[in-house]
Amino acid sequence: MSEISQNAVSGGIPAWQGRAVARALAVAITAALVAMPFAAGGSWTYLLGVCFANSIGVLSVSVLVRYGGEVSIGHVFFVAAGAYAVAILEHRLGVSILVSAPVAVILGVALGIAFAWPSRSISGIYLAVSTMALALALPELINNASSWTGGYEGLYVSLDLIPGAPKGLQRYYLPLVALLAVAYALGCLRQSRQGIALLLARSHPVAAEAFGITRGWARLSVMGISCGIAALSGAMLAYASSTVSPSGLTLWASIFLLVGSVVSLYGLTFLHAIVGGAFVTLIPQFLASAGAWIPVLYGVALLGVILAGNLGPKLRDAVGRRRSRP
């Protein structure tokens, strides 16, 4: 292979070297997170459990951007579908998250496809605004179905996955495992026939049609995947926080998921998702004591992370070029 191809993707630093570093970092962070509950207190494990669930939500938005070239500001609707599926199935049928989480994912996929079918011919800002309508309608829908959803008060999710095991640990590890599984599945998708077909459909829809990949199939597929992941995020959010209520499922939650996706540079790896999820979950906690300055400081933090994310690759290339000089 030529020298150029060996240095593909990252300019001065060989691509394989960049991938190896990212993989080693992911393994180290995963190991640290696995060990975390034995070193940190209960409040941290609770917060990180919610963070993992939000990280899955961030991935759901990033999938839509990466594979569909579209933006959603109403993904909380699908998160809520997953969260309420878990809570309602527990209350009505007494089933644990082991059964209700797969049901939640199937429900999310079905709702995503049901939304994508009539909206398959719209895109860009029009699609974004139509997703926003879902988020705006959500609180009313929840409150009007209060006999099922518990209205404003919401529902508790109390059944454990493993009866007898420490509750706090279960609510930490299950979202972590779900996040790892989603990141792994998305890695598989990128390598699959369907994944590369979706990427071509996003960048050159007319060319994709010429190879039998229709726009309708691409839109339905991407929305189905994205909304299924969003519903899993909701299921994990309900389990990690032990509760579901409309107060946490507002338009703002959708916007924060989008912010998390932007902060993670729309990456679909475990590391990217953790960065996005941490920004959505942990930064507001750190800034909690700042009072009225919270929005300003949050904005500054957002700007800082995005700049760092964009400058990082340039800096890495510059270092690589300097290293390769004779």
Place this chain on the structure above:
Amino acid sequence: MTSMQPTPLEGQGIALSFGGIKVLNDIDVAFQPGEITGLIGPNGAGKTSLFNCLTGAYRPQRGVITYGGRSLDGLPTSARAARGIVRSFQTVALCPDLTVLENVMIGLARNGSAGWLSAFLPLPGRAWEREHMRAEAKAALAGLGLGDMADMLPGMLPPGTLRLVEIARAVLGKPSVLLLDEPAAGLNVAETRDLMRVLRQLSTPELVMVVVEHDMDLVMSICDRLYVLNFGSFVAHGTPDEVRRNPEVVRIYLGSEDD
């Protein structure tokens, strides 16, 4: 696709207009298998519009397009692709996020059978399908002299190479009709020479190959038959020698000796 008996791709009375502007005027055409047919004409003559009608991107207001004895009327582009009618584009249409190899693998995407579950899980069928697609795509790239570029991204390659990558993608699914829209655009002399060699190699008795091209050296040297379009109508057709001698063609397109 190629199991079908070799048949021509035919159009009868194709008329296309946008608003009041007539783009194609009731034209009749028959592209034969086993031949490389050139479609030439000045800019705006309607060459790409005819391609778009043949592939289903445009729906002509009148006329019938048939292939394999069946009308293609009403069939979308994707359904025509399933019948083996494949095209390349005037501007390079490769995905920048996919490697060259993955872009070429798209040519086999519609033939895959591994389901959605295998897209997310490391199931045996998925691994087999991917390896099969990779091997086929690598062979197609190697056949065009691009074997070393499989792992590169399109953004790292010159336009001429990208054209060849598009052709590799188009031929990978073993199409029965191959429509190439200006394949030599942006190529230098050496690259054009390579392209001519490649196109001759690709020609088989079963394949209908049509080339829209402005490079007259390429067209005259590789094509068995030429159609000349001007203002949406054919002004001549025949062998390259016949077309070269046609005074109307010389006047409107090739330029007279006085020019």
